[in-house]
Amino acid sequence: xxxxxxxxxxxxxxxxxxxxxxxxxxxxxxxxxxxxxxxxxxxxxxxxxxxxxxxxxxxxxxxxxxxxxxxxxxxxxxxxxxxxxxxxxxxxxxxxxxxxxxxxxxxxxxxxxxxxxxxxxxxxxxxxxxxxxxxxxxxxxxxxxxxxxxxxxxxxxxxxxxxxxxxxxxxxxxxxxxxxxxxxxxxxxxxxxxxxxxxxxxxxxxxxxxxxxxxxxxxxxxxxxxxxxxxxxxxxxxxxxxxxxxxxxxxxxxxxxxxxxxxxxxxxxxxxxxxxxxxxxxxxxxxxxxxxxxxxxxxxxxxxxxxxxxxxxxxxxxxxxxxxxxxxxxxxxxxxxxxxxxxxxxxxxxxxxxxxxxxxxxxxxxxxxxxxxxxxxxxxxxxxxxxxxxxxxxxxxxxxxxxxxxxxxxxxxxxxxxxx
Amino acid sequence: xxxxxxxxxxxxxxxxxxxxxxxxxxxxxxxxxxxxxxxxxxxxxxxxxxxxxxxxxxxxxxxxxxxxxxxxxxxxxxxxxxxxxxxxxxxxxxxxxxxxxxxxxxxxxxxxxxxxxxxxxxxxxxxxxxxxxxxxxxxxxxxxxxxxxxxxxxxxxxxxxxxxxxxxxxxxxxxxxxxxxxxxxxxxxxxxxxxxxxxxxxxxxxxxxxxxxxxxxxxxxxxxxxxxxxxxxxxxxxxxxxxxxxxxxxxxxxxxxxxxxxxxxxxxxxxxxxxxxxxxxxxxxxxxxxxxxxxxxxxxxxxxxxxxxxxxxxxxxxxxxxxxxxxxxxxxxxxxxxxxxxxxxxxxxxxxxxxxxxxxxxxxxxxxxxxxxxxxxxxxxxxxxxxxxxxxxxxxxxxxxxxxxxxxxxxxxxxxxxxx
Numbered sequence: 001x002x003x004x005x006x007x008x009x010x011x012x013x014x015x016x017x018x019x020x021x022x023x024x025x026x027x028x029x030x031x032x033x034x035x036x037x038x039x040x041x042x043x044x045x046x047x048x049x050x051x052x053x054x055x056x057x058x059x060x061x062x063x064x065x066x067x068x069x070x071x072x073x074x075x076x077x078x079x080x081x082x083x084x085x086x087x088x089x090x091x092x093x094x095x096x097x098x099x100x101x102x103x104x105x106x107x108x109x110x111x112x113x114x115x116x117x118x119x120x121x122x123x124x125x126x127x128x129x130x131x132x133x134x135x136x137x138x139x140x141x142x143x144x145x146x147x148x149x150x151x152x153x154x155x156x157x158x159x160x161x162x163x164x165x166x167x168x169x170x171x172x173x174x175x176x177x178x179x180x181x182x183x184x185x186x187x188x189x190x191x192x193x194x195x196x197x198x199x200x201x202x203x204x205x206x207x208x209x210x211x212x213x214x215x216x217x218x219x220x221x222x223x224x225x226x227x228x229x230x231x232x233x234x235x236x237x238x239x240x241x242x243x244x245x246x247x248x249x250x251x252x253x254x255x256x257x258x259x260x261x262x263x264x265x266x267x268x269x270x271x272x273x274x275x276x277x278x279x280x281x282x283x284x285x286x287x288x289x290x291x292x293x294x295x296x297x298x299x300x301x302x303x304x305x306x307x308x309x310x311x312x313x314x315x316x317x318x319x320x321x322x323x324x325x326x327x328x329x330x331x332x333x334x335x336x337x338x339x340x341x342x343x344x345x346x347x348x349x350x351x352x353x354x355x356x357x358x359x360x361x362x363x364x365x366x367x368x369x370x371x372x373x374x375x376x377x378x379x380x381x382x383x384x385x386x387x388x389x390x391x392x393x394x395x396x397x398x399x400x401x402x403x404x405x406x407x408x409x410x411x412x413x414x415x416x417x418x419x420x
Numbered sequence: 421x422x423x424x425x426x427x428x429x430x431x432x433x434x435x436x437x438x439x440x441x442x443x444x445x446x447x448x449x450x451x452x453x454x455x456x457x458x459x460x461x462x463x464x465x466x467x468x469x470x471x472x473x474x475x476x477x478x479x480x481x482x483x484x485x486x487x488x489x490x491x492x493x494x495x496x497x498x499x500x501x502x503x504x505x506x507x508x509x510x511x512x513x514x515x516x517x518x519x520x521x522x523x524x525x526x527x528x529x530x531x532x533x534x535x536x537x538x539x540x541x542x543x544x545x546x547x548x549x550x551x552x553x554x555x556x557x558x559x560x561x562x563x564x565x566x567x568x569x570x571x572x573x574x575x576x577x578x579x580x581x582x583x584x585x586x587x588x589x590x591x592x593x594x595x596x597x598x599x600x601x602x603x604x605x606x607x608x609x610x611x612x613x614x615x616x617x618x619x620x621x622x623x624x625x626x627x628x629x630x631x632x633x634x635x636x637x638x639x640x641x642x643x644x645x646x647x648x649x650x651x652x653x654x655x656x657x658x659x660x661x662x663x664x665x666x667x668x669x670x671x672x673x674x675x676x677x678x679x680x681x682x683x684x685x686x687x688x689x690x691x692x693x694x695x696x697x698x699x700x701x702x703x704x705x706x707x708x709x710x711x712x713x714x715x716x717x718x719x720x721x722x723x724x725x726x727x728x729x730x731x732x733x734x735x736x737x738x739x740x741x742x743x744x745x746x747x748x749x750x751x752x753x754x755x756x757x758x759x760x761x762x763x764x765x766x767x768x769x770x771x772x773x774x775x776x777x778x779x780x781x782x783x784x785x786x787x788x789x790x791x792x793x794x795x796x797x798x799x800x801x802x803x804x805x806x807x808x809x810x811x812x813x814x815x816x817x818x819x820x821x822x823x824x825x826x827x828x829x830x831x832x833x834x835x836x837x838x839x840x
Contacts, residue, residue, distance in 0.1 A: 065786065066793035070735075070745045103783040106802070269732035270797075272741040299797035300784060305725070309732075312689035315490075321692040325490045361827055363523040364720060366485065367834045373486035377690075377719035380800040382526070407781055414787045 001391055003353075004036035008048035009360060010347050012371070017048055019353040022168060022390040026349055038393070042357060046385055047371055050345045051110040051356035052303035053132075053337025056202075056241040056262035056291025058116045059100030060093045063413055065295040073208075073271050081296055084417050085117075092413045094121040099410035100301050101129045102403060105395050107302040108384035110354045111341045113239055113262070113291065115175045115202055117147075120161055126170055129401075130394040132341060132354070136175025136202045137161075139190060141183040150186065154193040169390050171342065172197060176233075178204040179215050179224045187231035200237035200340075203228070206250065207242035208273045225250035234259045239340055241291060242267075243281070244274040251284035260287045260340045263332070265309040266300075267293035278314035279323045289337040290329075304379050307333040311376055326376040357386035421811055423773075424456035428468035429780060430767050432791070437468055439773040442588060442810040446769055458813070462777060466805055467791055470765045471776035472529040472723035473552075473757025476622070476661040476682035476711025478536045479520030480513045483833055485715040493628075493691050501716055504837050505537075512833045514541040519830035520721050521549045522823060525815050527722040528804035530774045531761045533659055533682070533711065535595045535622055537567075540581055546590050549821075550814040552761060552774070556595025556622045557581075559610060561603040570606065574613040589810050591762065592617060596653075598624035599635050599644040607651035620657035620760075623648070626670065627662035628693045645670035654679045659760055661711060662687075663701070664694040671704035680707045680760045683752070685729040686720075687713035698734035699743045709757040710749075724799050727753040731796055746796040777806035 003019040010017070016031035017024060033039060042048070068080035088096075093116065104112055111132035114122050119135045126133040137154050140147040149157065158172050166172070174194040176182040182190070194201050206212055206224045215224045225246065228234055236258035243254070243261045254261060263276045281288050290310055292301045307329050314324025338345035343352045360368065364378045387395040394400065423439040430437070436451035437444060453459060462468070488500035508516070513536065524532055531552035534542050539555045546553040557574050560567040569577065578592050586592070594614040596602040602610070614621050626632055626644045635644045645666065648654055656678035663674070663681045674681060683696045701708050710730055712721045727749050734744025758765035763772045780788065784798045807815040814820065 062783070063787055065798055066790040067787055069790070069793045069797065070742050072741055076741075099783055099786060106783065266732065269736045270741065272735050272739055275736065295787075295798070299793065300800070302784075302800065305728075305800065308725075309729075312686065312729075315692050316689045316695065319692055321492055321496075321690065322490050361824065363482070363519055363526065363823075363827060363830075364722075366519060366827055366830050367483055367487055367715075367837070368831060369834070369838065370486040370489070373489045373719065377489065378485055378715070380720070380722065380725065380802065382800070382802045403783075404781065407783060407786055410783075410786050411788060414789070417787070418789065 002035060002037050003388070003391065003393070004031060004033060004039045005048060005355070006039060006041045007044045008042040008046055008357065009044065010048050014044050017347065017355065019388070019391050022353050024347065024349055024351045024353050027347060040386060045359065045361045046357040047360055048347050049356050049358060049375070050334040050338065050347065051354050051387060052108050052333050053111040053289065053341055054104060054109050054292050054301065054303050055113045055239055055260070055289040055337050055340055056264055056293055057100070057112050057114060057301060058294035059112060059114055059122070059301065060088065060096030060116050061294035061296045062100040062103065062301065063088070063092060063096035063410060064417065065299045067296065067417060069299070087416055088117065090118045090121050093118040094125055095409045095413045097122050097125040098129065098406045100295065101125055101131050102400055102406050103301045105129065105131060105387055105400050106384060107304050107381040108356045108387060109303045110356070110387055110389040111337065111343070113173070113202055113341070123161060123166065123170055127167055130169070130389055130392045132169040132343070132389055134171045134173045134200060134202065134341060136173045139176045139186060140181045141186050151189040151192040151196070155196055158197055171199065173200045173202045175202045178211070179227055180211055187233060191232045200239060201233055201235060202239045203233065203241065205240035205243055206245045209245050212245045223247065223250050225253050229253050229257065242273065244268050244276050246277065246281070251281055251286055255285040258287065260289055262289050262291040263310055264291045264293040265313045266306055267297040270297050275313050275317040277317055278310065279318045279320065282328065287336060287340070288332045289340050290333040302381060303333055304375070304381060307376050326373045330372055330376050353388055353391040355388040356384065359383045359385045422455060422457050423808070423811065423813070424451060424453060424459045425468060425775070426459060426461045427464050428462040428466055428777065429464065430468050434464050437767065437775065439808070439811050442773050444767065444769055444771045444773050447767060460806060465779065465781045466777040467780055468767050469776050469778060469795070470754040470758065470767065471774050471807060472753050473531040473709065473761055474524060474529050474712050474721065474723050475533045475659055475680070475709040475757050475760055476684055476713055477520070477532050477534060477721060478714035479532060479534055479542070479721065480508065480516030480536050481714035481716045482520040482523065482721065483508070483512060483516035483830060484837065485719045487716065487837060489719070507836055508537065510538045510541050513538040514545055515829045515833045517542050517545040518549065518826045520715065521545055521551050522820055522826050523721045525549065525551060525807055525820050526804060527724050527801040528776045528807060529723045530776070530807055530809040531757065531763070533593070533622055533761070543581060543586065543590055547587055550589065550809055550812045552589040552763070552809055554591045554593045554620060554622065554761060556593040559596045559606060560601045561606050571609040571612040571616070575616055578617055591619065593620045593622045595622045598631070599647055600631055607653060611652045620659060621653055621655060622659045623653065623661065625660040625663055626665045629665050632665045643667065643670050645673050649673050649677065662693065664688050664696050666697065666701070671701055671706055675705040678707065680709055682709050682711040683730055684711045684713040685733045686726055687717040690717050695733050695737040697737055698730065699738045699740065702748065707756060707760070708752045709760050710753040722801060723753055724795070724801060727796050746790070746793045750792055750796050773808055773811040775808040776804065779803045779805045
C-alpha cells in the first residue's frame with residue numbers, strides 16, 4: 001500500500017508526506033501523485049504529527065465504565081469491579097476491547113499496552129481495527145488460579161496465540177500483575193518467559209503507599225522497584241505502570257536499568273493513590289511515558305486528556321509552574337511511548353508511518369502560536385481528524401469503520417452487569 | 421418560537437419536550453407536533469440535560485491561547501500577557517470573544533460570566549451567537565486608568581450599553597477586578613453601582629497565598645473574603661472567582677452571605693495557585709459553581725473538561741476517593757451555575773429552556789450505567805450534539821452558525837501578537 005498525504009502542516013509549513021508499506025518514504029512539498037494507491041489531501045488545515053501511545057490500559061474494562069465510581073479502593077474492587085469481572089466471557093472481552101480501541105483511535109492514539117484476560121480476544125480486536133498493541137499474557141498467583149502460569153505455560157500460551165501469525169503491529173508481552181499478586185517463586189519465570197519470547201514485561205508497580213509498605217515488610221525492606229530489580233525484572237523493555245510512590249533510590253534503579261514508567265495521572269487521582277513526581281523522575285533520567293489505565297478508574301481512554309492532566313499535576317505536585325512543560329509532556333505521550341512500543345516515530349523519511357492528522361480549523365486550535373501547547377492544553381478528541389498506523393488508515397475524517405456496530409455490540413454486553 | 425424535541429432520553433426514559441418562547445412547557449411521551457415551528461427528533465439516542473454554566477472567564481483571551489505557557493505567574497503576566505493585552509483593540513475583543521463563545525457552545529455550555537475590557541464587544545458577540553452572558557463592567561484602580569470608575573461612571577457606562585436594549589439572555593455585572601487592584605475607597609462604589617443596577621458582582625478572590633498575605637498585612641489582618649465582607653461586597657449575587665486559599669471563617673462568611681464560589685481547577689493548577697478544598701466548602705454550606713478562567717491560563721474553555729478536573733481534585737486534595745462525587749460536581753457545573761446566572765434550570769415544565777442534547781451512541785458514553793458518571797468522567801466536546809439557550813437553538817448537530825468565519829477572523833487577529 002502506498003499513500004500520499006498532501007498539503008499537511010508539519011512544523012508550521014505545508015508539505016507532502018509519502019508512505020510505502022509501514023514506512024514514511026519522503027517528506028517535502030510537491031511530491032508526485034503517480035503510483036499512490038490512496039491520496040489524502042489535508043488542504044493546509046490538517047497538521048501531521050506523531051500520534052499518542054497509551055502505555056498502560058485494560059481496554060475491555062470500557063464495559064464497566066461508570067459502573068462504580070467515587071468509592072474507596074477496596075470497596076470498589078471487592079464489591080463491584082471483581083464480581084463484575086468474574087462475569088466477563090471472551091465475547092465480552094472482544095466487544096469491550098473493540099469499544100476501548102474505538103475510543104482510543106478517536107482521540108488520536110495508535111497504540112495500547114494491554115493487560116487483561118483472554119489475550120486472544122484482544123489480539124483479534126486489535127488486528128481487525130489496525131491499532132498497534134502489546135498484549136500482555138497475564139500472571140496472577142492465586143491458589144488454583146488459571147492465571148498462575150509458569151514460564152513453560154506462558155510460552156505454550158504464546159505459541160497458541162501465534163498459530164495464526166501476529167501482524168507487525170501486535171506483540172506479545174509478559175504481564176505479571178504486581179508485586180502483591182505474584183508469588184516470589186514465579187518472578188524468575190516471568191523473566192525467563194520474556195527472554196525466551198523476546199517480549200517486553202508489563203507490571204503494576206508502586207501504585208499506592210500501602211503496596212510499598214507491604215512489600216518492604218515482606219521482602220527485607222525492599223521497595224517494589226528494588227524487589228523487582230532483585231528478581232531481574234527491571235529491563236529496558238519493562239513497563240512499570242503508575243510509579244506513584246517512588247523514592248530516590250527507586251528512580252536511580254529505574255533510570256540505570258532503562259525501565260519505562262507509565263504515568264497514569266487520572267487513575268491515580270480518581271483512586272486517590274497520589275501524584276507521580278514527574279520533575280524528580282525527569283531529573284533522575286527516567287524514561288517516562290503516559291497511560292490511561294482502564295476505564296473503570298478513569299473513566300476515559302483519552303490520551304489527549306491524559307497529557308493535560310500529566311502536565312498540570314507535574315506543576316502542582318512540585319509547586320513549580322515551569323515543571324511539566326508542554327513539549328516534555330507531549331514527548332512522554334508520543335515519542336517516548338512509541339519507543340517503548342518498539343516504534344521509531346516521527347514525521348521524517350525512514351520513520352514508521354504512524355501519523356495523526358489534526359484539524360487546525362477548530363476553535364480549540366486558535367490562537368495558533370504553539371501547536372504543541374494547543375495539543376497538550378486545549379485539544380480534545382474533536383480535533384482528531386485522521387489516524388494512520390503502520391501505513392494503514394484506521395480513522396479517516398473522524399470515522400472509524402464499524403463504529404455503530406461496535407457501540408451497539410458493547411452496549412448489549414453491558415446488559416448482564418446492569419443492576420436493579 | 422415554539423420548539424418540539426422528540427424522543428429525547430431524560431432520566432433513562434424516552435420522552436418529548438415542548439418549548440415555547442424561553443420556557444419548557446411540557447415534558448412527556450407523544451406530545452403533539454401541531455403548532456411546533458421547529459422539530460428536533462433525538463431518535464432515542466440523544467439525552468436531554470441541563471447544559472453547563474461557566475461562572476468565571478475572560479473569553480477574548482482565547483486570542484492569547486498558547487501565547488505563553490509554563491511560566492512563573494509574574495513573568496507570565498508582566499512579560500507576556502499584559503504587554504499583549506495592551507495591543508487588543510475592540511475588534512480583537514469581538515473576534516476573540518466570538519472564538520471563545522464558539523468553543524464554549526461546542527463543549528455544551530450555554531452561559532459565561534465575563535470579566536474583560538470593552539464590554540460592548542462582548543455583548544455584541546453574545547447577542548449574535550445567542551449564548552447567555554453576564555458581562556462585567558470592570559473596575560481597576562490604577563492611577564490614571566480609564567478603568568478606575570466610580571459608581572456614577574459605572575452607571576453611565578451601563579446606560580450607554582443599554583441604548584440598544586439587552587436581550588433577556590444578557591445581564592450587566594459590576595466587576596471590581598480583585599482586592600489588590602481596587603482601592604479601598606472604590607469598594608463601596610462597587611456595591612452602590614450593583615445595587616442601583618440590580619446587577620451581580622464578579623470579583624477575583626483568594627486566588628493565591630500571596631494575595632491573602634498581602635491583604636492581611638494591608639487591611640488589619642483581614643483575609644480577602646473578610647475584607648470584602650466588611651465593605652458589603654459579599655451578597656447572594658456576588659461571584660467570588662477561585663477561592664483557593666480559604667480558611668474556616670472565610671467559608672462561614674461565604675455560606676452565611678450566600679455569595680457564590682467559582683471554582684477554576686485547571687487555571688489554579690496551571691499557575692500553581694493551589695487546590696480549592698471542595699469538601700470543606702461543601703460541608704460549610706457554600707454555593708459552589710465552576711469556571712474555566714481565561715484561555716491564557718487553561719488553555720481550553722471546556723466546562724465538560726473542567727468538571728472532571730474539579731471532581732478529581734476534590735478527591736486528591738482531601739485524600740478521600742468518595743469526595744467530589746460525580747453528581748455533586750455536575751450540580752456545581754450546571755444547576756448551581758444556572759442559579760448564579762439567574763436561571764431556573766431543569767428538564768421540566770416551567771423551567772427555562774436551556775437544554776443540552778448529548779449523543780449517547782458514542783464510545784465514551786458506553787457502558788451506559790450512569791449518564792452522570794459518563795458526563796463528568798468520560799464525555800468531551802465530541803458528544804455535545806445540540807444546544808438550546810433560552811429557547812433558541814444555538815448549535816444543531818454539532819454545527820454553530822458562522823464557525824468557519826469566526827475561526828478565520830480570530831486567526832487574523834492573532835497576527836499582531838505573533839513573534840519572530
